[in-house]
Amino acid sequence: MKPSVRGAVVPFVGVLFPAVWYLNRDVASVHHPPFDPSPLVIALGFGAALVGAAAFAALASVVVSVRFHDRNAADSWLGRVFLPDRRTLAVFAVLTVGLIGWALAEMAGIGPGWLATALDPVFYLAVVPLLLLAPLAIHSYPVVVVGLALSAVWLSALSALIAAGLEYCRSNSNPGAGNGHGA
Structure with missing residues (x-):
């Protein structure tokens, strides 16, 4: 996968998470708009959230690609976070699918009730920053x-x-396995 695409993943999700949260909040609110x-x-x-997230991610991927253009920067801890390799992307995809499953079961009521409960650990792991900011986020x-x-x-x-850790x-x-830093 091209570095520009890998560099767009985190910015895309970083914009999509708040957009979907606000969309759900507004749809679930008892104070709907005039309709x-x-x-x-x-x-x-949801379409507007996807387009907005994609536009932001396209711009942000340029910054990420410039910042982590050389191999040393890409192999750094920040490089692995903002320019994830294929193994990191695979884990990210599994966790994201878990979050989507949780959201569909918990927020949209789609699927069996036990699914949201089973996926609660994925949700709580994912929102640690929001939980840490909760005292400020309330206001x-x-x-x-x-x-x-x-x-x-x-x-x-x-x-x-x-x-x-898996690697x-x-x-x-x-013992004969490679270093696992494939892109």
Whole structure:
């Protein structure tokens, strides 16, 4: 995968998390706009969130690609978070699918009730930054946005840590294995 695409993943999710949260908050609110949100309005909201996140990610990926252009920078801890390798992306994808499953079961009521409960640990792991900022977030919407955006960065850092741990376990069980820093 190209570095520009890998560099867009965290910014994309970092914008998408707050957008989806606010969309859900507004749809679930008892104080709807002057109209009830139809499936079309909800779909348009999600579409706008996706387009906005993609536009921001395209711009941010240029910054990420410039910042981590050489191999040493890309192999640094920040490089692995903002320019994730394929193993980190795989873990990130699994955790993100878990979050989507949780959101569909918990917030949209789609799927069995036990699914949200089973996926609660994934959700709580992902939103650690928001939980840490909760005392401030209660009184400030910008802090909520920052907490949710930082959750995407944290999810990428957690994914890098899990991927490195899995690679360490794999290399120790197979001494002839490579270093695992494939892109």
